Amino acid sequence: MSFEKILIANRGEIACRVIATAQSLGYRTVAVYSEPDAGARHVQLADEAVCVGPALASASYLNVEALLDACRKTGADAVHPGYGFLSENAGFSKACKDASITFIGPDEDAIHLMGSKRLSKIAMIEAGVPCIPGYEGEDQSDATLLKEAERIGLPLMIKASAGGGGRGMRVVTDANDITAQLKSARQEANSAFGSDELILERAVMQPRHVEIQVFGDRHGNVIHLGERDCSVQRRHQKVVEEAPSPAVDETLRQQMGEAAVNAAKACNYVGAGTVEFLLAPEGDFFFLEMNTRLQVEHPVTELVTGLDLVAWQIKVARGEPLPLSQEQVTLTGHAMEVRLYAEDPAQNYMPQTGPVLRWQPASGDGVRIDHGLTEGYEVGSHYDPMLAKIIAVGDSREDARRRLIRAVEDTVLMGVRDNRTFLAAILRHPVFARGEATTAFIGQDFADDASMAGDIPPSQLWALAALLRCEVETPTTELRGWHSSTLGAQPVQLRCGEHEQTVYIRYQGNHA
Secondary structure, X not given: OOOOEEEEOOXXXXXXXXXXXXXXXXXXXXXXXXXXXOOOHHXXXXXXXXXXXXXXXXXXXXXXXXXXXXXXXXXXXXXXXXXXXXXXXXXXXXXXXXXXXXXXXXXXXXXXXXXXXXXXXXXXXXXXXXXXXXXXXXXXXXXXXXXXXXXXXXXXXXXXXXXXXOOOOXXXXXXXXXXXXXXXXXXXXXXXXXXXXXXXXXXXOOOEEEEEEEEEOOOOOXXXXXEEEOOOEEOOEEOEEEEXXXXXXXXXXXXXHHHHHHHHHHOOOOEEEEEEEEXXXXXXEEEEEEEOOOOOOHHHHHHHHXXXXXXXXXXXXXXXXOOOOHHHOOOOOEEEEEEEEOEEHHHOOEEOOXXXXXXXXXXXXXEEEEEOOOOOOEEOOOOOOEEEEEEEEEOOHHHHHHHHHHHHHHOEXXXXXXXHHXXXXXXXXXXXXXXXXXXXXXXXXXXXXXXXXXXXXXXXXXXXXXXXXXXXXXXXHHHHOOOOOOXXXXXXEEEEOOEEEEEEEOOEOOEO
């Protein structure tokens, strides 16, 4: 398949990431944006840009007809969906195909199959991929689900068949709660995904979350590019990702890689995909789901393999065979990534909004920052609050961890509250440093960390903030030194989150 111009049906850092590789390969690029994103970085980087609607995602980034119309207006003959939004929408993949536009991703049949936890699990069982014992039947009556829940036993995991992100998911440890939790999960699943279909599984307690990067082409080749450990999560959302996993040796890597390849082959998979597993403390692993797109955490795989996964996606979409065979894939060093969010961990990770007054990403050997920020950009409430990804690579896990801590602490972001303190504290925690973190880490080992408490800033920080404010708000040097002798100390009102403080500033000569 031949194409010349790629429209990126996304925004933020992933749109910037795709634009960079596409342009390096000689393609013209088209950005799409909603009205509040008119000045966003991905719009500035692309060769062309088209507004696809107002702020509401359903009227812009999720508006299939608007996206296809943008392709027609600009002559874009290929679409890269990034992740999120329409990246795992089988209807969008088909709509592109019907419009003779190359969709840089898998076919709609694979997206549809793997988008259903119930159907995908049935397919994985048939393919011989290890799965957690449970119920994934078509009969979704309350009576059948209750009966199957009792058969499976406790602890029980209830999951929405559609969607992800922890919505429609419940862990039950008391038999008396099963009926109420089934009802609650159904309601949330229906509200979030338009389907109340559920699956039931025996809950694997304190597992690791280990995923395998797979790639397939249209010539029947499927390989894997090693694993990523994504165990550090909050509310089923990944916080830290690393490659390779500190819990996986070469034998286990081969076993999990083979299972992931079999999973991809079972749905005739083409392009980049990720097969996610739960790794039990005893060493057994079980299929969790398959994400039919590029992952947020793909940079750590790129850094340990030396490959550009977006370039691979484009080559496969052109109909080319995979650039490497399984035997040619090598893993070198260790890479870690954290997600920089506009959120307050001390307030249950509440998303934050505000202007980006200052943005200076860290730099240095072994440091990579993927972002979509510009100074002056307004972080709003319409989209996911992830702002950037801070990534580090080193010869060893400890080298990567140390570099990443420095990169997190050296990254400057002012104007909107973020989670940098939270991230640095996780990376410094002894359990994480030893490579022993499981999916229970934040809720158990890290629950009492100061970054989760929203402590009141120390007096020295209040004083420094007051001085900086005076420097900014006093227009000239001459005026800074002039005050009536009767005024004395001047009050400065400050606020940090829910905390307020009055600091009194007294000028002596030209200095406060």
